[in-house]
Amino acid sequence: MIVVHFMDIGCCTAEMYASCVSLLPGFMRDQTALYVKEADRKRYVLGKLILRNMLMGIGYHAGILSQIKSGSNNRPYLNDAIDFNISHSGSYVVCALSDNTKVGIDVEEIKELKVDDIKASVLTEEEYRTVEAAAAPLAAFYEIWTLKEAALKANGAGLMLPVKDVVIRSQDVQCAAESWNYKALQIHPAYKCHLVYKGKDPITVHELSSCPV
Numbered sequence: 001m002i003v004v005h006f007m008d009i010g011c012c013t014a015e016m017y018a019s020c021v022s023l024l025p026g027f028m029r030d031q032t033a034l035y036v037k038e039a040d041r042k043r044y045v046l047g048k049l050i051l052r053n054m055l056m057g058i059g060y061h062a063g064i065l066s067q068i069k070s071g072s073n074n075r076p077y078l079n080d081a082i083d084f085n086i087s088h089s090g091s092y093v094v095c096a097l098s099d100n101t102k103v104g105i106d107v108e109e110i111k112e113l114k115v116d117d118i119k120a121s122v123l124t125e126e127e128y129r130t131v132e133a134a135a136a137p138l139a140a141f142y143e144i145w146t147l148k149e150a151a152l153k154a155n156g157a158g159l160m161l162p163v164k165d166v167v168i169r170s171q172d173v174q175c176a177a178e179s180w181n182y183k184a185l186q187i188h189p190a191y192k193c194h195l196v197y198k199g200k201d202p203i204t205v206h207e208l209s210s211c212p213v
Helices: 014-022 026-033 038-057 115-122 125-133 137-155
Strands: 002-008 083-089 092-098 104-109 173-175 178-184 191-197 203-208
Touching (some): 014 038, 038 092, 092 104, 115 137, 125 137
Antiparallel strands (some): 083 092, 173 178
């Protein structure tokens, strides 16, 4: 199975947020306090609670978040039976969960940026020409960027591999000599989101309408 849950953090009121924070293990509450901006705190907390609810939905206990550890390249993990990945941008938080494959997910709000300033680290020359020729160049850039970031997260390479070195093909994406499947997810018209995975498991995508408490 591959399941993706996502939500708009605007659904979480101040009262709900306080309840959400109380459900986190101590080390995650400590991490929350390090974020200066309220929106950053909300994204962090809700990402963890979406994961918690998804894990509880497949039989894990309510305190399961306390067992999450950091592996190589600081990639969070739980055990060998399950894999998960969280991403957030703007008003949205997304979480992917699988019991059969490593998963990577990335969501980005389509907002103004100077593509020329970062193209050398993200795009190949062919990809840059594709972006320039697109009817909506900014959206085209984020389409490529989210796919490459999701591949890096699935592979676990993180910052160890340059984004530009991820190779996008029509049927798969290659990251550090590994081939992965990918799927574009429609989260919101103002966002781009990609899921990267292996195998042929069905993918279920569900939007949450309230805080996962």
